[in-house]
Amino acid sequence: MLVLGIESSCDETAAAIVEDGRTIVSNVISTSVAEQALYGGVVPEIASRRHAEFISATVQKAFSDAQLTPADLDAVAVTFAPGLIGAVLVGVSFAKGLAYSANKPLVGVHHLRGHIAALYLTHPDLKPPFLCLVASGGHSHIVQVEDYTRFHVLGRTVDDAAGEAFDKVARTLGLPYPGGPSVANAAKTGNPHAYRLPVPHVEGKYNVSFSGLKTAVLNAVNQAQMKGEPISVPDMAASFQERIDSILADKLLLAAQDTGAKTICLAGGVAANGRLRALLNEGAQKLGARLCLPRTALCGDNGAMIAAQGYYEYQAGNRAGLDLNGLPTLPIDYQ
Ligand code: KG4
Ligand code: ZN
Numbered sequence: 001m002l003v004l005g006i007e008s009s010c011d012e013t014a015a016a017i018v019e020d021g022r023t024i025v026s027n028v029i030s031t032s033v034a035e036q037a038l039y040g041g042v043v044p045e046i047a048s049r050r051h052a053e054f055i056s057a058t059v060q061k062a063f064s065d066a067q068l069t070p071a072d073l074d075a076v077a078v079t080f081a082p083g084l085i086g087a088v089l090v091g092v093s094f095a096k097g098l099a100y101s102a103n104k105p106l107v108g109v110h111h112l113r114g115h116i117a118a119l120y121l122t123h124p125d126l127k128p129p130f131l132c133l134v135a136s137g138g139h140s141h142i143v144q145v146e147d148y149t150r151f152h153v154l155g156r157t158v159d160d161a162a163g164e165a166f167d168k169v170a171r172t173l174g175l176p177y178p179g180g181p182s183v184a185n186a187a188k189t190g191n192p193h194a195y196r197l198p199v200p201h202v203e204g205k206y207n208v209s210f211s212g213l214k215t216a217v218l219n220a221v222n223q224a225q226m227k228g229e230p231i232s233v234p235d236m237a238a239s240f241q242e243r244i245d246s247i248l249a250d251k252l253l254l255a256a257q258d259t260g261a262k263t264i265c266l267a268g269g270v271a272a273n274g275r276l277r278a279l280l281n282e283g284a285q286k287l288g289a290r291l292c293l294p295r296t297a298l299c300g301d302n303g304a305m306i307a308a309q310g311y312y313e314y315q316a317g318n319r320a321g322l323d324l325n326g327l328p329t330l331p332i333d334y335q
Contacts, residue, residue: 153331
């Protein structure tokens with residue numbers, strides 16, 4: 001079964017064709033990230049405008065790379081929530097037009113479910129149930145993936161998402177957007193024990209909080225500036241990365257231990273972080289659990305993950321009508 005996946009919830013305009021939820025036939029990503037970097041973060045209006053400009057050529061390339069036409073598809077899947085609403089609506093509107101004109105079923109996909117589905121594209125034998133940390137620019141969830149379309153949230157951030165914390169700390173340190181890769185890069189030559197950063201207290205056993213951590217970095221930088229002392233960007237980047245990654249890894253491993261999960265997974269943009277991957281590798285080995293990580297190229301937003309999840313939503317009987325609306329927020333365990 002061939003599914004086209006369309007993604008436009010943030011600054012990537014992406015389209016891909018995936019076979020049976022597992023095999024990528026084509027995968028095309030256009031991005032406005034370089035332009036967003038000029039402003040230090042995503043400007044929603046710019047994102048929407050670029051999606052509108054890019055989407056037609058992006059989808060066309062997904063077809064031409066696959067040497068397929070819309071008539072060959074079995075379904076059109078599209079991210080309908082959560083995301084920047086103007087951005088989401090570009091993809092949703094395009095997908096509706098395509099599904100209608102080609103007379104194909106339309107499937108709405110939750111963006112975070114899509115991030116989890118990137119794991120199916122990387123590990124052909126991976127099947128639910130498993131425990132997954134989904135960490136992106138807008139969300140940080142510890143989720144029990146009970147089935148392909150059934151989820152139970154065990155914990156979440158009570159304030160900033162992990163990716164958002166990376167982005168804000170990068171900005172404080174004068175590093176470019178997106179912050180995750182630039183902090184990770186600066187951290188390579190830094191000492192992770194140079195600055196003592198707090199472990200924020202948070203209610204809820206599997207919840208996380210990053211706002212205090214971000215503020216601690218900001219305060220350290222401001223105090224150093226006031227005293228006229230230099231701050232080491234590599235040392236601060238490494239200290240921050242070590243702290244946030246160990247909080248994320250510890251929470252996921254704790255949840256794995258408590259629930260007896262045999263398979264633990266990581267997904268979302270932050271899943272590209274090398275230190276986080278290494279910490280989870282060590283922890284999973286100690287627990288005797290299998291660890292599955294998405295291919296680095298599939299951690300960030302892409303159409304293939306939406307097509308993969310679209311396949312499983314379709315199999316579960318989920319179809320959208322031409323009245324499908326975009327939503328800025330929606331829980332991952334929506335029914
Ligand atoms: O999933 P994603 O591509 O978009 C959203 O759904 O938000 O995640 C983007 C987030 C950004 O905050 C970015 O800084 C972060 O993922 N990110 C990383 C890395 N690569 C991207 N964070 C830490 N380390 C990385 N290597
Ligand atoms: Zn995402």
